[in-house]
Amino acid sequence: MRLPARHLIPAALASVLLTGCFSGTSAGGDGDGKRLRVAMMQPPRSGLSPLSDDAFKLSRWSTAETLVELDADGDAEPALATRWQQSGRTWTFGIRDGVTFHDGTELDADAVVRSLSRAASAAPKPRILDGVELTAKAVDARTVSVTTADEDPLVPQRLSSPQLSILAAKAYTDKTVNPVGAGTGPFELTKVNGTSSATLDRYDGYWGARAKSPGIDVTFVPDGTARAAALRSGEADIVEAIPVSQAALLDKDLITEVPMPRTNTLYLNTRKGVFTDASLRAAAREAIDAESIVNGVYEGRADVAEGLLGPALPWAAELRRPVGHAKAHKPTGQTVTIGTFTDRAELPEVAAALQQQLQKAGFTVKLAVREYATIESDALAGEFDAFILSRATVLDSGDPAAYLYSDFASDGSFNIAQLADSDVDAKLREAGATGAGERRRAAIIAAEAAVLATDAAVPMLHERVIQGDAAAVVGAAHDPRERELVTAATHVR
Numbered sequence: 001m002r003l004p005a006r007h008l009i010p011a012a013l014a015s016v017l018l019t020g021c022f023s024g025t026s027a028g029g030d031g032d033g034k035r036l037r038v039a040m041m042q043p044p045r046s047g048l049s050p051l052s053d054d055a056f057k058l059s060r061w062s063t064a065e066t067l068v069e070l071d072a073d074g075d076a077e078p079a080l081a082t083r084w085q086q087s088g089r090t091w092t093f094g095i096r097d098g099v100t101f102h103d104g105t106e107l108d109a110d111a112v113v114r115s116l117s118r119a120a121s122a123a124p125k126p127r128i129l130d131g132v133e134l135t136a137k138a139v140d141a142r143t144v145s146v147t148t149a150d151e152d153p154l155v156p157q158r159l160s161s162p163q164l165s166i167l168a169a170k171a172y173t174d175k176t177v178n179p180v181g182a183g184t185g186p187f188e189l190t191k192v193n194g195t196s197s198a199t200l201d202r203y204d205g206y207w208g209a210r211a212k213s214p215g216i217d218v219t220f221v222p223d224g225t226a227r228a229a230a231l232r233s234g235e236a237d238i239v240e241a242i243p244v245s246q247a248a249l250l251d252k253d254l255i256t257e258v259p260m261p262r263t264n265t266l267y268l269n270t271r272k273g274v275f276t277d278a279s280l281r282a283a284a285r286e287a288i289d290a291e292s293i294v295n296g297v298y299e300g301r302a303d304v305a306e307g308l309l310g311p312a313l314p315w316a317a318e319l320r321r322p323v324g325h326a327k328a329h330k331p332t333g334q335t336v337t338i339g340t341f342t343d344r345a346e347l348p349e350v351a352a353a354l355q356q357q358l359q360k361a362g363f364t365v366k367l368a369v370r371e372y373a374t375i376e377s378d379a380l381a382g383e384f385d386a387f388i389l390s391r392a393t394v395l396d397s398g399d400p401a402a403y404l405y406s407d408f409a410s411d412g413s414f415n416i417a418q419l420a421d422s423d424v425d426a427k428l429r430e431a432g433a434t435g436a437g438e439r440r441r442a443a444i445i446a447a448e449a450a451v452l453a454t455d456a457a458v459p460m461l462h463e464r465v466i467q468g469d470a471a472a473v474v475g476a477a478h479d480p481r482e483r484e485l486v487t488a489a490t491h492v493r
Helices: 011-022 055-060 109-120 224-233 278-287 290-296 315-319 346-361 372-380 401-408 422-433 438-454
Strands: 036-040 068-070 076-078 081-087 090-095 134-140 143-148 187-193 197-202 215-220 255-268 302-304 335-341 364-370 386-392 457-469
Touching (some): 036 224, 076 081, 090 109, 109 134, 224 457, 255 346, 278 346, 315 438, 335 372, 346 364, 346 386, 364 372, 386 401, 401 438, 422 438, 438 457
Parallel strands (some): 335 386
Antiparallel strands (some): 068 076, 081 090, 090 143, 134 143, 187 197, 197 215
C-alpha cells in the first residue's frame, strides 16, 4: 500500500535520533529478569517535582503513591490510606501500616501532613487544589484529618491526584521538591539525568507485591518518529504516545489504542452572531459528518462522539439517553467564522473539513487559525461564531463535573459558547453538589444532556493515545487517565 508522504521516515534521520536517545541504555537484568526500557514523550519540566505535571511521570513509573486510588468509574479506593469518613467539612483518613519510604523512614500521619501541607501552600498550587482551601492535621500517629473551607464531596478523589503524592521528609529540604529516593512505590527513583533520562530500581521493601522487573530505564524522546522507530528496532520495550502517522508502520500487535478523556468539540457562540438562533445551531449540528473526520483526519484512530463524555468514562454511555433538540432551519448563506489553533496538529485539518461540510449545508464559512496563545483570549471573549477545541473532560480527580461547569455554566471560566441557560446552570449545580458514586454520575449525565439540548456544543470525536509495547512485555498498563504505565506486574519475558 502506498503511504502518504508524511508517513515516510528518512532512515538516516531515524538512526541518528535513536543513537542519540538510547545509547547507553541497558536491557540487562539483575539475575531475575530484564530491566524495562521506556521511551517517554515529554521531558521533565520542573525537575520531576510532584507539585507540577511531572507528578504524572512519577505515578506512571510506580515510584510515588497517593492516599487514594481511583477505579475505572472514578470511585475512590484504598492506597496509602485504608479508610476514610466525612463529617461536614472534615474528612478523616486512616494511614496504612507497614509502609516505608525508599530512604527507610516510616510512613505516618506526620509525613502525610507534611506532603499535603506543602502542596496546599505551594505557589502555584497543584491544579487539583485550584480554588480549594485545604488544611491537614495529624489526629494521632495513624490518622489524618483533612478540612476544606467548603463542604467538598470529592476530597478522596482529589487526594488521588499524583500531584498530592506522599513523599519522605528528605524530599522537602529545599524550596523545590526532590522525589529521588523519597517515594513509597515498588520502584525507587535513583537517578535523574536532567531532561534526557531517569533510572529506577526495584524497591524490595515495598509494602505491596514485589515488582517483577528489577528496574526501569527511562529515556525522554520528544520526537514521535524516533519513539516509533525505537519500538520497531527493539531499542525500547514500552513507548508512549506514538503519532497516528507512525502507527501504520508498526506491527499492529505491538500497539494499543487507549481511549482518552479528551473530546474534539465545536463550540457555537450563543450570545452574538448567527448561532444565537437555535435552529441554525441545529443546522450546523446536522451538517457535521464526524465519521468522515475520524477516518480522514485521524485515520480511523478516534471514536465518533455520542456525547461530551467518551469511552474513557465507560459509565457515560450506559447512562446516556436520547436528547431533544430544536428543529433545524436550512441556512441561506449566513457567514460564520470558525476559530481554532495550530498547537494540536489535527485541528487545522478538522477546521478545513468542517468548512466544507458547513458550506455544503448552506453556510458561508471563514477560518481563523492561529497559535493557541494568540487566539485563546479572543475565543473566551466570544469573537468567533464557532470554535474547535480539543478539551480534556476530566480533571485530576477523575470527575467531569468541573469541566462541564467551567465550559457551560453562565459564570463558567471557560465558557467559549457564551452559554447562559437556567436549566443547564441548575443541572450543573446539582451535579457538583452530589456525592461521589452512582448518583453523581447520573447527575453528570443529566447535566450533559441539558448542555447538548442547547446545541451550544457539538461533540465530534473522542481522541485516543497510541501506546507501543514490545512483544516480550507483559503487564504494561493502558490507562486513559495516564496515571499508570509500569506497575509492579510489568516485566519483560
